[in-house]
Amino acid sequence: MIAQFVDDHQNTWDELLPEMTLAINSSVSETTGFSPAFLLQGREARLPGALYDEVTPGTGSTPETATSKATRLKEVFAIVRNNIQRASQEQGRHYNLRRRLWRPAIGSLVLLRQHHLSNAVEGFAAKLAPKFDGPYRVKSFPSPNIAKLQHRESRKHKTANINDLREFHDHESEEPTDLLENADIDEESNETSTRRPNHGTAESAKPGTPDKRQHRQKRARWRNTAENASAANRATTN
Known part of the structure; x- marks a missing residue:
């Protein structure tokens, strides 16, 4: 709030404290539903421009007895406690939407x-x-x-x-095992299908066929991709 008024004159911010204090104390709080001045004094603060205004709250009315004022403030405080509890739950719900529960383990x-x-x-x-x-x-x-x-x-x-x-994630010690695992799974499935005889035709896959050489070449490409990814991660970390 202070930054909105000081502009380029940052050495005079303390001169604005009285006006800002009055503005905060006379403003209705979104959490409590009442102004701080009313909760502290039992009446709204008189603003400088309305000191002689008859419609100012608290002026031109019959003085309130201490007993009735205490009873009224008790009711007000009960409402404030409910409003604070409701606001706390609502604010906690919005905060938890962006919070990830995490707790480190010993040794991590x-x-x-x-x-x-x-x-x-x-x-x-x-x-x-x-x-x-x-x-x-x-x-x-x-x-x-x-x-x-x-x-x-x-x-x-x-x-x-x-x-x-x-x-903490140690990128240097981590290996891109996902690419290698996918390559091994792909190779295993392809080799299994190659070794499995095809009863629908007279020929069946044999070791050393061009299909198996293609599988080896494919696995080599997967490993080259994994090594390049690992080198890129190390270069980024350094």
Whole structure:
């Protein structure tokens, strides 16, 4: 909200705090259904432009007794509690739509989120810095949401919240086995069909036929594709 008013004059933001405080306190909250000023004082705040306006809420009316005011505020607070509970459930539902439940296991490798601060003197911009550091190995869980980590290379220990962790994928050690497995399955099925005699014709497939040579050539092409994919992954990682 402050950024909408300071524009290029960022050294005068503190001069706007009184007006912004009044705006926030007199605005109806979407969660509670009431303004903060009404929940705190039992009446709406008088705005500067309506101090002498008779239609301003709370002016020109008979003073309310303390007992009736306390009874009315109890009813208001009961409504506010229901509104807060309903808003919390709705906000939690929207938040969980984008959240993936994940918890690292002891011994697994993870990345740790970094919370950088920009430094104009050193020419360091937090937005351009790496967002994660690691990999770290999970050593233990002192509490349900806290994990003790150890860097895989430097062996330094750190303690972090699991919300700051992300699963680490070691692309260098992973082999593109999916292509090779598909090639082996394809070759096995083709060789089986080649060795199976065809009772409908007088000839049956024999070892060393051109079909088998084609299968070998096809498997070689699959392996070349897998090696090229692995080399590309290593080059991207480096």
